[in-house]
Amino acid sequence: MDYYSKQISKLIEEFSSLPGIGAKSAQRLAFHVLNMPLEQVESLSSAILEAKKNVKYCKFCYTLTDDDVCPICKDTARNHKVIMVVENTRDLAAYEKTGKFEGVYHVLHGAISPMLGIGPNDIKLKELMIRLEQDVDEVIIATNSSLEGETTAMYISKLIKPTGIKVTRIASGVPVGGDLEYIDEVTLLRALEGRTVL
Amino acid sequence: MDYYSKQISKLIEEFSSLPGIGAKSAQRLAFHVLNMPLEQVESLSSAILEAKKNVKYCKFCYTLTDDDVCPICKDTARNHKVIMVVENTRDLAAYEKTGKFEGVYHVLHGAISPMLGIGPNDIKLKELMIRLEQDVDEVIIATNSSLEGETTAMYISKLIKPTGIKVTRIASGVPVGGDLEYIDEVTLLRALEGRTVL
Numbered sequence: 001m002d003y004y005s006k007q008i009s010k011l012i013e014e015f016s017s018l019p020g021i022g023a024k025s026a027q028r029l030a031f032h033v034l035n036m037p038l039e040q041v042e043s044l045s046s047a048i049l050e051a052k053k054n055v056k057y058c059k060f061c062y063t064l065t066d067d068d069v070c071p072i073c074k075d076t077a078r079n080h081k082v083i084m085v086v087e088n089t090r091d092l093a094a095y096e097k098t099g100k101f102e103g104v105y106h107v108l109h110g111a112i113s114p115m116l117g118i119g120p121n122d123i124k125l126k127e128l129m130i131r132l133e134q135d136v137d138e139v140i141i142a143t144n145s146s147l148e149g150e151t152t153a154m155y156i157s158k159l160i161k162p163t164g165i166k167v168t169r170i171a172s173g174v175p176v177g178g179d180l181e182y183i184d185e186v187t188l189l190r191a192l193e194g195r196t197v198l
Numbered sequence: 199m200d201y202y203s204k205q206i207s208k209l210i211e212e213f214s215s216l217p218g219i220g221a222k223s224a225q226r227l228a229f230h231v232l233n234m235p236l237e238q239v240e241s242l243s244s245a246i247l248e249a250k251k252n253v254k255y256c257k258f259c260y261t262l263t264d265d266d267v268c269p270i271c272k273d274t275a276r277n278h279k280v281i282m283v284v285e286n287t288r289d290l291a292a293y294e295k296t297g298k299f300e301g302v303y304h305v306l307h308g309a310i311s312p313m314l315g316i317g318p319n320d321i322k323l324k325e326l327m328i329r330l331e332q333d334v335d336e337v338i339i340a341t342n343s344s345l346e347g348e349t350t351a352m353y354i355s356k357l358i359k360p361t362g363i364k365v366t367r368i369a370s371g372v373p374v375g376g377d378l379e380y381i382d383e384v385t386l387l388r389a390l391e392g393r394t395v396l
Binding site for chain 2: 003004005006007008010011013014017018019020025027028029030031032033034036038040041042043044045046047048049050051052053054055064065066067070071088089090092093096097
């Protein structure tokens with residue numbers, strides 16, 4: 001980085017610290033910023049800081065939002081008795097894009113991972129259990145189908161079962177349009193185990 | 199983007215406007231920023247704005263730098279009579295990394311492109327000609343070997359020749375470690391034309 005002046009080096013360094021941005025991309029981004037009109041740069045710079053400063057957890061579902069209560073939890077047309085549990089806000093957005101889920105969410109902000117030292121107290125699980133003291137019909141566990149996601153799903157279902165609330169897990173199997181020959185064995189086995197009568 | 203709150207959407211939008219960052223990466227970056235400690239976010243945000251505000255052209259070579267004169271132009275140990283002409287500051291840095299060039303640079307900030315409507319007056323060419331009124335031994339043209347880079351090289355050499363200053367062009371050919379079978383025909387022809395006696 002000695003080939004650039006101090007402030008350019010600093011900018012390249014900041015960009016390279018972001019995920020998925022290597023040394024070359026960081027350079028490209030830095031020079032792009034230097035060539036952008038000042039007002040666009042101000043807009044980028046302030047969007048970063050303002051989002052960080054103002055975005056907080058929804059006090060019900062813990063998704064990241066600008067207000068105290070997120071638009072989904074505010075929406076009285078949705079079924080507040082069906083709660084889908086997801087690992088993060090991006091997963092929530094992925095389900096929202098389907099436009100078919102009419103319940104509400106609960107965002108854990110992580111998954112239990114003994115390997116990484118993340119336990120049940122490090123995710124928003126207590127907060128979920130408190131919500132379940134209200135009248136809830138069903139909890140749909142939509143954590144990822146990774147080792148951590150499965151561990152978390154198992155843990156949550158064991159925790160909820162004694163309350164008598166119905167707990168379900170999203171189906172695991174072959175993705176639509178997926179070509180069997182490129183799909184891993186575990187997924188193929190899951191798809192077989194989860195087969196349905198036609 | 200309706201799946202996210204206003205400030206998150208704004209941040210995702212800002213990131214997607216950067217080159218090489220698609221919708222998915224922009225989301226990943228946005229949530230990464232939201233999870234970063236506030237002081238790191240402040241540092242990123244201010245590096246962007248400060249670099250834009252403080253970085254300017256070196257008054258001799260027009261590279262992007264923090265000071266009025268860049269470290270290379272300030273360096274009296276370098277040969278100020280040999281000027282390498284490059285398209286941008288990244289190309290300058292690429293040659294600096296070789297550590298073998300002891301002359302100075304001139305940064306054009308672009309290349310002549312009739313297709314894009316970029317003419318000789320849109321790049322720092324007049325500024326180069328003014329520098330050549332001083333005592334200069336050689337001008338090495340190191341613009342890219344693209345159509346625009348070649349056009350620019352040709353144009354500059356015609357402009358300089360009447361002054362009697364030596365004008366050279368960096369060699370074009372097979373990159374070191376390049377596998378002939380994967381190299382385009384134009385490069386192969388250039389390599390053949392530029393062959394040297396062993």
